[in-house]
Amino acid sequence: MYFKLSLRNVRKSFSDYALYFLTLTFGVCVFYVFNSIEAQKAMMHISSSAQQIMKTITWLMDGVSVFVSFILGFLIVYANNFLIRRRKREFGIYMTLGMEKGKISRILISETFIIGVFSLAAGLFAGVFLSQWLSVVTAKLFEASMAEYRFIFSLSALLKTILYFGIIFVIAIVTSTVVISKYKLIDLINSIKQNETPKIKNPAVTTVLFILSVLLIGTAYRLVLKNGIASFDRMLAFECVLGAAGTFLFFASLSGFFLGLFKANRSRYFSGLNMFIMRQINSRINTAHISMSFICLMLFVTIGIFSTGLGITKVLNKGFRDAAPFDVSLSVEKDADLSAILSEHGVKLSDYSDSFIQYKEYSFKDDSLTLGTVLSKVEDQIPPEGRDTVIKRMYPMPVKLIRLSDYNRLMELSGKPGLSLSGSQAALLTQYAWSEADLQSLLENYISQGSHLNIGGADYSVYPRLLTEGIVNNGYDIFVLVVPDEAVQKSAVSGSVLCFNMRADSVAAQDRFEDALMAKGIPARCVSKNSVLAQAAGSKAIISFVCIYVGIIFLITSAAVLALQQLSEAADNKHRYAILKKIGADNGLLSRTILKQIAIYFMIPLALACVHSIVGIKVANDAIRQIGSLNAALNIVITAAAILLIYGTYFVATYLGSKKIILRN
Amino acid sequence: MGEILKVSNVEKYYGNKGSLTKALDRVSFSVSEGEFTGIMGSSGSGKTTLLNCISTIDSVTAGNVIIRGADITRMNSRSLAKFRREELGFMFQDYNLLDTLTGFENIILPLTIAGENHRSAVDKVNEVAKRLEISEILEKYPYEMSGGQRQRIAAARAIITGPALILADEPTGALDSKSARMLMECLESLNTGMRATILMVTHDAFTASYCHRILFIKDGKIFNELVRGADTRKEFFGKIIEVVTLLGGDAANVL
Numbered sequence: 001m002y003f004k005l006s007l008r009n010v011r012k013s014f015s016d017y018a019l020y021f022l023t024l025t026f027g028v029c030v031f032y033v034f035n036s037i038e039a040q041k042a043m044m045h046i047s048s049s050a051q052q053i054m055k056t057i058t059w060l061m062d063g064v065s066v067f068v069s070f071i072l073g074f075l076i077v078y079a080n081n082f083l084i085r086r087r088k089r090e091f092g093i094y095m096t097l098g099m100e101k102g103k104i105s106r107i108l109i110s111e112t113f114i115i116g117v118f119s120l121a122a123g124l125f126a127g128v129f130l131s132q133w134l135s136v137v138t139a140k141l142f143e144a145s146m147a148e149y150r151f152i153f154s155l156s157a158l159l160k161t162i163l164y165f166g167i168i169f170v171i172a173i174v175t176s177t178v179v180i181s182k183y184k185l186i187d188l189i190n191s192i193k194q195n196e197t198p199k200i201k202n203p204a205v206t207t208v209l210f211i212l213s214v215l216l217i218g219t220a221y222r223l224v225l226k227n228g229i230a231s232f233d234r235m236l237a238f239e240c241v242l243g244a245a246g247t248f249l250f251f252a253s254l255s256g257f258f259l260g261l262f263k264a265n266r267s268r269y270f271s272g273l274n275m276f277i278m279r280q281i282n283s284r285i286n287t288a289h290i291s292m293s294f295i296c297l298m299l300f301v302t303i304g305i306f307s308t309g310l311g312i313t314k315v316l317n318k319g320f321r322d323a324a325p326f327d328v329s330l331s332v333e334k335d336a337d338l339s340a341i342l343s344e345h346g347v348k349l350s351d352y353s354d355s356f357i358q359y360k361e362y363s364f365k366d367d368s369l370t371l372g373t374v375l376s377k378v379e380d381q382i383p384p385e386g387r388d389t390v391i392k393r394m395y396p397m398p399v400k401l402i403r404l405s406d407y408n409r410l411m412e413l414s415g416k417p418g419l420s421l422s423g424s425q426a427a428l429l430t431q432y433a434w435s436e437a438d439l440q441s442l443l444e445n446y447i448s449q450g451s452h453l454n455i456g457g458a459d460y461s462v463y464p465r466l467l468t469e470g471i472v473n474n475g476y477d478i479f480v481l482v483v484p485d486e487a488v489q490k491s492a493v494s495g496s497v498l499c500f501n502m503r504a505d506s507v508a509a510q511d512r513f514e515d516a517l518m519a520k521g522i523p524a525r526c527v528s529k530n531s532v533l534a535q536a537a538g539s540k541a542i543i544s545f546v547c548i549y550v551g552i553i554f555l556i557t558s559a560a561v562l563a564l565q566q567l568s569e570a571a572d573n574k575h576r577y578a579i580l581k582k583i584g585a586d587n588g589l590l591s592r593t594i595l596k597q598i599a600i601y602f603m604i605p606l607a608l609a610c611v612h613s614i615v616g617i618k619v620a621n622d623a624i625r626q627i628g629s630l631n632a633a634l635n636i637v638i639t640a641a642a643i644l645l646i647y648g649t650y651f652v653a654t655y656l657g658s659k660k661i662i663l664r665n
Numbered sequence: 666m667g668e669i670l671k672v673s674n675v676e677k678y679y680g681n682k683g684s685l686t687k688a689l690d691r692v693s694f695s696v697s698e699g700e701f702t703g704i705m706g707s708s709g710s711g712k713t714t715l716l717n718c719i720s721t722i723d724s725v726t727a728g729n730v731i732i733r734g735a736d737i738t739r740m741n742s743r744s745l746a747k748f749r750r751e752e753l754g755f756m757f758q759d760y761n762l763l764d765t766l767t768g769f770e771n772i773i774l775p776l777t778i779a780g781e782n783h784r785s786a787v788d789k790v791n792e793v794a795k796r797l798e799i800s801e802i803l804e805k806y807p808y809e810m811s812g813g814q815r816q817r818i819a820a821a822r823a824i825i826t827g828p829a830l831i832l833a834d835e836p837t838g839a840l841d842s843k844s845a846r847m848l849m850e851c852l853e854s855l856n857t858g859m860r861a862t863i864l865m866v867t868h869d870a871f872t873a874s875y876c877h878r879i880l881f882i883k884d885g886k887i888f889n890e891l892v893r894g895a896d897t898r899k900e901f902f903g904k905i906i907e908v909v910t911l912l913g914g915d916a917a918n919v920l
């Protein structure tokens with residue numbers, strides 16, 4: 001009986017519930033998808049290092065999911081209480097007709113239950129399909145070939161989703177029961193009276209508060225721009241608190257301030273329904289400013305993580321090929337014959353590859369040729385934030401030399417054109433041009449100065465082009481010099497390197513080689529392409545998954561809260577619009593008024609969030625510069641598109657829903 | 666004196682084929698310029714329905730409503746809104762003021778909707794407010810006003826555009842007798858001073874006694890008409906009570 005009554009209620013107020021229901025479904029779907037990553041690897045042919053990384057990702061997603069479930073839990077409890085408050089009147093009538101509170105609670109419980117079950121089912125259904133698509137994305141990230149197409153289904157993610165959302169719905173039910181039990185009949189009946197007394201604030205006070213809020217936000221901006229966010233210290237926490245406090249104050253005083261400003265312009269104020277819109281917003285924002293502030297901050301975080309997250313993956317994306325030019329490279333920091341060491345330990349290279357290259361790295365024991373020799377010439381172009389560290393840490397390090405003949409053999413192995421130098425030329429080589437735009441331009445500047453170097457007493461001119469090809473997997477050096485063979489005569493060997501490519505199925509062979517090395521305990525640093533790739537793809541996957549996951553959840557939560565508030569306000573405003581209609585406002589004018597009102601509610605938090613983000617992205621860019629530069633503009637465009645799509649959808653749905661509520665007879 | 670309103674053979678049915686309510690049954694009458702007309706009748710007789718049909722809030726099933734020569738039953742919704750804005754003023758039992766606006770803003774609203782210049786609009790509001798003696802309360806919000814004050818604000822809003830016809834549905838319904846008297850004196854002065862044409866629905870014989878003419882409705886039909894002529898208000902009041910008693914129930918029921 002109660003089930004039937006509530007089913008009818010849900011169906012009757014479907015348009016009220018539709019957005020809420022869709023948001024829940026979307027939340028469940030995203031939750032399932034990001035928890036099903038573990039299962040995806042069944043479909044992929046990936047190395048053991050990639051599997052290791054996948055484990056880390058799964059573990060991380062577990063943690064993030066706890067956080068996400070808190071956010072969604074908040075949304076669900078909030079929305080639930082909201083819908084109850086909306087229906088105070090209905091419950092008041094039930095109660096005057098003699099229905100007990102217990103029964104009302106039971107109706108509510110069945111309603112929450114119905115919505116919960118349906119959104120869980122729909123969300124899981126959508127999630128199972130969406131996870132197929134995500135597995136393709138993951139496979140792309142890891143450059144893995146799809147072993148064979150298999151329908152991915154993760155039972156553990158399914159159970160986890162049901163468990164988490166089950167708990168959330170139980171909490172929602174408990175809180176709504178508590179809320180109902182606290183209501184007194186008199187409150188419920190009185191809620192019929194519409195004339196809430198609008199709290200009008202003193203215009204002078206709101207103006208002072210508004211200016212104060214702008215000052216607070218401005219100070220936070222200035223401090224964070226000055227100090228950066230490279231280190232998480234007390235200063236940063238202080239700046240965040242300052243910014244958040246400013247944001248809250250901003251929304252608390254905004255409408256009062258603007259109402260005052262707007263009223264001063266009488267021809268504007270007394271034109272069309274402007275006066276009505278301003279009063280409307282002013283009367284609501286007094287009570288809505290806290291949620292507005294939270295929404296603004298959430299949007300800020302969303303914009304921030306979307307755009308910087310995307311940026312980081314771009315940086316990581318570009319260059320792992322240059323970071324891992326060969327399938328395997330082995331290195332030791334002494335003069336040694338690595339292939340001999342391998343066969344001593346019973347690892348036969350011929351089992352893996354037809355050809356390999358061994359070469360040595362040279363350096364001068366005295367400090368006649370250090371990184372400082374080169375970098376000090378372009379010192380003024382080193383970004384000031386990092387200058388001290390560079391001078392202290394890097395300058396004293398010796399520059400490593402590679403013989404031209406070794407370099408050419410390496411190029412031959414990787415199928416790239418060789419290099420020829422005149423007897424008195426030395427070429428600069430950096431393997432990190434792809435990630436370190438600053439470093440690249442620094443070295444290019446050095447080259448363009450037409451510099452000369454003293455190598456072992458002889459004078460060498462610097463080759464006019466910067467070499468950027470890889471010579472070892474994940475090399476340590478920010479740059480080396482390629483020199484004519486005879487130039488290394490007076491220097492000492494500082495390291496030995498062995499590089500080769502696998503003959504057959506590279507992924508599996510690399511795993512086997514690494515296992516063999518491990519088993520035999522061979523004392524050399526081995527870097528396989530697998531591991532470089534897994535690490536690059538792994539960090540990319542981690543960052544982009546976390547960003548997308550948290551970003552989407554934040555975005556739909558804030559949009560849903562705004563939408564719910566606006567839809568309920570539409571119901572409250574129905575009688576006001578009816579009055580306007582009676583005194584001669586036509587439907588067109590009313591629709592435009594509804595649109596303006598909702599647009600202001602949706603735009604204001606977004607606008608401040610955007611301003612926050614401009615500062616945030618600038619600061620993040622500065623921090624990330626040290627590992628590579630973000631292509632900020634493009635990422636912001638992508639972020640804006642994503643936000644416009646999701647937030648815009650909510651906006652349009654809210655507008656149409658409100659219009660239907662208000663203009664329907 | 667020109668004819669402002671002409672209602673001819675208006676019918677209004679509610680409901681579907683299964684259960685049909687004839688809320689209005691071939692109602693015809695007319696109101697001339699400057700007239701103060703009342704409509705009385707027992708509960709459910711169709712007064713509000715009639716007023717809603719005249720005020721273009723509701724549509725008629727059959728018949729014509731002609732206001733200043735324009736047949737409103739043939740207008741589309743856009744021109745109806747314009748017509749409402751320009752030719753009609755409304756007063757309701759529950760005031761229908763906007764609670765988020767001050768008294769001043771409530772009164773000026775019809776002018777801003779019509780796109781009138783704000784300077785002349787402000788002047789008009791102040792002038793009307795002086796006439797209705799509400800200048801003191803203009804900056805108050807409706808919740809800070811008494812019922813009578815609210816209804817006078819509503820009256821000011823109804824006449825601010827200088828409408829051809831003011832329609833009032835039980836304007837004294839929520840007022841005590843003192844406030845009701847003040848409001849009626851105020852409407853009377855609008856009628857005589859500004860030559861406003863008023864059509865008012867009421868239950869109350871005392872309120873009705875301010876009118877020049879009263880139409881009685883029963884079961885959706887015009888049942889009787891009473892013209893004040895040269896009577897004093899007291900005499901007219903007595904006649905109204907007689908008809909009301911005749912209409913059904915006793916006078917005590919109506920008062």
Ligand SMILES: Nc1ncnc2c1ncn2[C@@H]1O[C@H](COP(=O)(O)OP(=O)(O)OP(=O)(O)O)[C@@H](O)[C@H]1O
Pocket residue numbers: 679680686687688706707708709710711712713714715
């Ligand atoms: N929207 C509607 N749907 C169906 N029937 C309606 C509707 N509105 C009014 N009625 C019916 O039309 C008839 C006249 O109603 P109306 O509201 O005009 O009465 P009234 O004279 O204003 O009464 P009261 O003095 O109680 O306000 C009534 O029988 C009523 O039940």
Ligand SMILES: [Mg+2]
Pocket residue numbers: 712713714
């Ligand atoms: Mg009525």
